[in-house]
Amino acid sequence: MKIIENFQINNSLKIDSKSKYYIECFSKNDLIELHKFIKNKNLSVLVIGECTNVILPNFYNGIVVKVCFEDMNFNKDNDTVIVGSSINWHQLVLETISRNIYGFENLSSIPGSVGAAPIQNIGAYGQEVSNLIKSINCYDYINNKFMSLNNKECDFSYRNSIFKNNSLIIYNVIFNTNIYTEFNLEYDSIKKYANLNDISLTNISINEVSELITNIRSISLPNPEQIPNVGSFFKNAITKKINIKEEDYSLDELVLWEINSKEVKVGSARLIELIKNQLDKYDNVKLSESHALVLVTNEHASQDEVISFAKHIQDKVFKNFNIKLEIEPSVILN
Numbered sequence: 001m002k003i004i005e006n007f008q009i010n011n012s013l014k015i016d017s018k019s020k021y022y023i024e025c026f027s028k029n030d031l032i033e034l035h036k037f038i039k040n041k042n043l044s045v046l047v048i049g050e051c052t053n054v055i056l057p058n059f060y061n062g063i064v065v066k067v068c069f070e071d072m073n074f075n076k077d078n079d080t081v082i083v084g085s086s087i088n089w090h091q092l093v094l095e096t097i098s099r100n101i102y103g104f105e106n107l108s109s110i111p112g113s114v115g116a117a118p119i120q121n122i123g124a125y126g127q128e129v130s131n132l133i134k135s136i137n138c139y140d141y142i143n144n145k146f147m148s149l150n151n152k153e154c155d156f157s158y159r160n161s162i163f164k165n166n167s168l169i170i171y172n173v174i175f176n177t178n179i180y181t182e183f184n185l186e187y188d189s190i191k192k193y194a195n196l197n198d199i200s201l202t203n204i205s206i207n208e209v210s211e212l213i214t215n216i217r218s219i220s221l222p223n224p225e226q227i228p229n230v231g232s233f234f235k236n237a238i239t240k241k242i243n244i245k246e247e248d249y250s251l252d253e254l255v256l257w258e259i260n261s262k263e264v265k266v267g268s269a270r271l272i273e274l275i276k277n278q279l280d281k282y283d284n285v286k287l288s289e290s291h292a293l294v295l296v297t298n299e300h301a302s303q304d305e306v307i308s309f310a311k312h313i314q315d316k317v318f319k320n321f322n323i324k325l326e327i328e329p330s331v332i333l334n
Contacts, residue, residue: 012229017057041063049085053230084115101178103132229297
């Protein structure tokens with residue numbers, strides 16, 4: 001176990017953030033030692049991956065934990081793979097593609113680690129990581145208990161899981177690798193990109209699907225290494241269709257996916273696109289020019305400024321559409 005005090009936390013929003021303690025755990029024994037350390041210090045705990053989906057304070061007066069499990073083991077029948085939580089997500093995707101394993105390709109190029117993926121139940125282009133997960137090995141750092149949760153016990157839902165806001169640390173994820181036998185190419189943006197670029201989706205290879213997804217992402221979602229961001233900042237809203245305000249905009253102007261006879265999922269990017277001219281200018285944070293769901297900073301923003309701008313957007317959307325937008329990345333309080 002490695003312990004560092006007053007640690008600078010690298011994060012994709014480039015917020016200048018430090019923590020009182022930073023700990024890296026490399027084994028299950030380290031996790032047990034972590035439990036003792038946490039119990040002794042009696043401070044709040046933040047478990048991180050690559051910090052691509054968090055909004056950090058300038059100083060976190062607690063213990064930041066990173067689990068460094070880097071194993072990746074496919075079983076001999078190639079129907080499951082056990083992956084350490086610190087493995088980069090896209091690295092796993094590339095490995096499954098090299099083995100001609102279907103199901104991961106639509107999640108290509110999503111920033112972050114394998115251990116962070118289930119927490120947020122990452123998803124893109126018609127696929128969610130929860131559809132691929134068999135079980136998760138985790139550790140309860142408060143009760144000093146190792147656990148294995150099956151898919152149902154993880155309580156997955158849209159951009160959510162049991163792992164949010166509790167004392168469970170993911171150290172291994174077990175994926176099913178024999179579920180899918182064909183590609184999911186029904187998402188509108190996939191069809192549109194293929195049509196504009198004269199790409200046939202009939203006889204496409206798994207490598208070509210991954211490249212196509214990566215290209216679509218690169219067009220609309222800025223690379224956080226170049227432009228600080230956390231990807232999609234707001235979840236798509238779910239609401240009753242009858243509750244949507246239509247005084248200034250019609251339903252035909254919105255992007256809607258029907259859930260049932262009463263509820264719809266609303267494309268939040270479209271809502272923001274329609275009201276973006278009503279937004280005030282902030283010094284260090286703004287909407288991305290390529291995607292209305294993405295907030296970008298100039299490396300000088302604080303958590304307060306980012307959250308203030310986000311709330312400003314939420315207020316404008318609610319005023320115009322009677323729809324409440326929910327922030328997707330985790331807001332870490334001090």
